[in-house]
Amino acid sequence: MKESNYLETLEQEAIYILRETAAQFEKPALLFSGGKDSIVLVHLALKAFRPGKFPFPLVHIDTGHNFPEALAFRDKLVSEIGEELIVGHVTDSIKKYNLKETQGRFPSRNALQAYTLLDTIESHGFDACIGGARRDEEKARAKERIFSLRDDFGQWDPKLQRPELWDIYNGRMQQGHNTRVFPISNWTELDIWNYIKANNIELPGLYFAHERECIEYNDKLIALSSFTPATLGDNVIKTQVRYRTVGDMTCTAAVASSAVTIDDIIEDIKQSRISERGQTRLDDLLSEAAMEDRKKKGYF
Amino acid sequence: MNTLKFITAGNVDDGKSTLIGRLLYDSNSISTDHLGVLASTNEIGQETIDLALITDGLRAEREQGITIDVAYKYFATERRKFIIADAPGHQQYTRNMVTAASVSDLIIILIDARKGITEQTKRHAAVASLMGIKKVIVAINKMDLIGYDVAVYEEIKRGFEGLNKQFNFSELIYIPISALNGDNIVSLSSNTHWYKGKPLLEVLETVEVDTQLENNARFQVQWVIRPQTKGYLDYRGYAGAVLSGDFNLGDHVRILPSNISAQIIGIEKNLQSVDKAVAGENVVLHFDADIDISRGDTIFLDIEDAPITGNQLNSWISWLDNQALQLGKTYILQHRFHSVRVKIKSINKKWDVNTLEFLPAQELQLNDIAQISLQTNQPLHYDAFATNSKTGNAILIDETSYDTVGALMFL
Structure with missing residues (x-):
């Protein structure tokens, strides 16, 4: 068997799920975060639907704390593929609902993001949202279905998930309910990178080693930015870093790395014994069940 | 490198979670931060990590002390990528085992060496066989607790x-x-010098995966x-799944239900x-004639046997819903991309998977398995599940709740 065989299995599965979503739902959307997983999703959608147009728009929930590089990359990608982009702004939800921002040194808008997502779903009438979540990322995601049902409040209840047999997907649901679809559920972080390499997929430069001014905070490196300015007593260093995940600037840590090519990154990941979220997401470290709690409230 | 999907089945105390934890841990597939979480739940002073906790995910489950759903775990070696569908052992969650088995190529049935074959062992084997799994590893666990006694191992083997x-497994491997100790998991153990087979991981790496080729x-x-955009005004491609066999450029095919024949003039x-397109691939087909083809249509080679066509059929069913099956009620039957309405005319016999006996039955409850x-x-255009596991299966959906209530394996 050739090395690429297992990547092809994953790719075929994802294409199958994307087409199934298009066929079963009236108004699906693809949630695009600008991170590597959703970039891979876009690439898979090209393979699933070209020469036709995507049967769904891309939807980005902009927290207002994004890396400028990620936003620039998003806009460039969207114009290259000529598909529709809908942006929902968390700042609008904060104003509209008078939401209280999370306090602390490196506040996350993760919890607030759910309001914007649910509003965007409702105002556009989306019945299915395709996301790039993977089961290997986190415990709460290991039990996720490919077609995951959410109630009127966007809530996920593990006990209410339908049995999902073979590769026959049931997308029927009550009015007001919503389905989240995860075509790359069975991919691991390493699979993503092997696929990016095999398909020459372009990524934002953030993923590759570059020089950056960072605050040393506990054992984490946080980029110096207007969202995360240095305070008295901070140790600010200029060093070679890369991002293993791309989330908000306020709560995503960089990793000290000299990996400048995809091969370097693959080697980095193989050596790493820390999960990507564990290494880079301050929001997941808050508590052991942080993701489970957020998911219940309608987070992806 | 290819992929093997497998399910592990065992009683609550058979060491199933420990085994999965061991495979993940020994293949370096568990991250240290996830281990940190596990360590924090350990009692003070306890030095070994609890391998079982690696697979127990949600707080709700830990509080209740059960695994309430199928959890998927991943690990890879140089030779293969593995996907584990971890199904709980509790009786009331048989439906989850059916779900996990439906996506698996192989099952590891764990037997506690001290207890031998139990009702649950039978049930797990029965469900695996019903769901079309052909390869079985019988892992006789806790050998350390019986002094690695070969006689106990042999007795369980004879029993299985x-x-x-009564089953239809094509390959049975006993280990x-x-x-807990890692005997015969990654490497052969000196405690069982009488065992001449391979360690578990090597079996998983080398066992052949069935294909539909x-x-x-x-x-x-x-x-x-159908893009209908400039440059593609006449483009009409039929995207779909090659479920079995292969299709080649120039092949003459027949399309159902219209029963029209056509020639393949393009494959993308x-x-x-x-x-050429082979089983497992999702491709786009183009035909020589402008035919009306829609989602759910079945395409087969004109020179081969046609699928069965009919609206009266017999099937195995695994009932998955809390509400009992109702005779005469209309359900939706989803045969992959093709959905029809269906009524269950009769329950012919129920299969007691604990005793493996067939019984007459008037109704079907959650976890029941029967022929209907x-x-x-x-x-429908289908094959028997025993002949073709990709075209002989369907799900049953409640017309009002839209829940998936049954798994169908056509006879």
Whole structure:
């Protein structure tokens, strides 16, 4: 068997799920975060639907704390593929609902993001949202279905998930309910990178080693930015870093790395014994069940 | 490198979670931060990590002390990528085992060496056999607790061989293990010098995965691509799944339900033209004639046997819903990309998976398995599940709640 065989299995599965979503739902959307997983999703959608147009728009929930590089990359990608982009702004939800921002040194808008997502779903009438979540990322995601049902409040209840047999997907649901679809559920972080390499997929430069001014905070490196300015007593260093995940600037840590090519990154990941979220997401470290709690409230 | 999907089944205390934890841990697939979480739940002073906790995910479950759903775990070696569908052992969650088995190529049945074959062992083997799994590893666990006694191992092996007469497994492999100590998991153990087989991980790495390549060619249309944009005004491609066999450029095919024949004049895979499409691939087909083809249509080779066409069929069913099956009620039957309405006409016999006896039955409750007769409002084009596991299966959906209530394996 050739090395690429297992990547092809994953790719075929994802294409199958994307087409199934298009066929079963009236108004699906693809949630695009600008991170590597959703970039891979876009690439898979090209393979699933070209020469036709995507049967769904891309939807980005902009927290207002994004890396400028990620936003620039998003806009460039969207114009290259000529598909529709809908942006929902968390700042609008904060104003509209008078939401209280999370306090602390490196506040996350993760919890607030759910309001914007649910509003965007409702105002556009989306019945299915395709996301790039993977089961290997986190415990709460290991039990996720490919077609995951959410109630009127966007809530996920593990006990209410339908049995999902073979590769026959049931997308029927009550009015007001919503389905989240995860075509790359069975991919691991390493699979993503092997696929990016095999398909020459372009990524934002953030993923590759570059020089950056960072605050040393506990054992984490946080980029110096207007969202995360240095305070008295901070140790600010200029060093070679890369991002293993791309989330908000306020709560995503960089990793000290000299990996400048995809091969370097693959080697980095193989050596790493820390999960990507564990290494880079301050929001997941808050508590052991942080993701489970957020998911219940309608987070992806 | 390819992929093996497997399910592990065992009683609550058979060491199933410990085994999975061991495979993940020994293959370096568990991250240290996840271990940190596990360590924090340990009692003070306890030095070994609890391998079982690696697979127990949600707080709700830990509080209740059960695994409430199928959890998927991943690990890879140089030789293979593995996907574990971890199904809980509790009786009331048989439906989750059915779900996990449906996506698996192989099952590891764990038997506690001290207890031997139990009702649950039978049930797990029965469900695996019903769901079409052909390869079985019988892992006889906790060998350390019986002093690695070969006689106990042999007795359990003989017992399972006896059971297998009722099943249809094509490959049975017995391994004496201790998941806790790691005996015969990654490497052969000096404690079982009498065992001449391979360690578990090596079996998982080398066991052959069944493919549908040798079966009659079947294709179902999933999505029609008609861009109707400049340059593609006449483009009409039928995207779908090659479920079994292969299709080649120039092949004469027949399309159901219209029963019209056509010739394949183009095959696209991943936006490239190819000459051939094989089972497991999702491709776009083009035909020589302008035919009306829709989602759910079945395509097969004109020179091969046609699928069965009919609206009265017999089927195995695994009932998955809390509400009992109702005779005469209309349900939706989803045969992959093709849905029809269906009524269950009769329950022919129920299969008691604990005793493996067939019994007459008037109703079907959650976790029941039976043979039924059903009638659809439109003909289905299918094969028997035993002949073709990709075209002989369907799900049953409640018309009002839209829940998936049954798994069907056509006879």
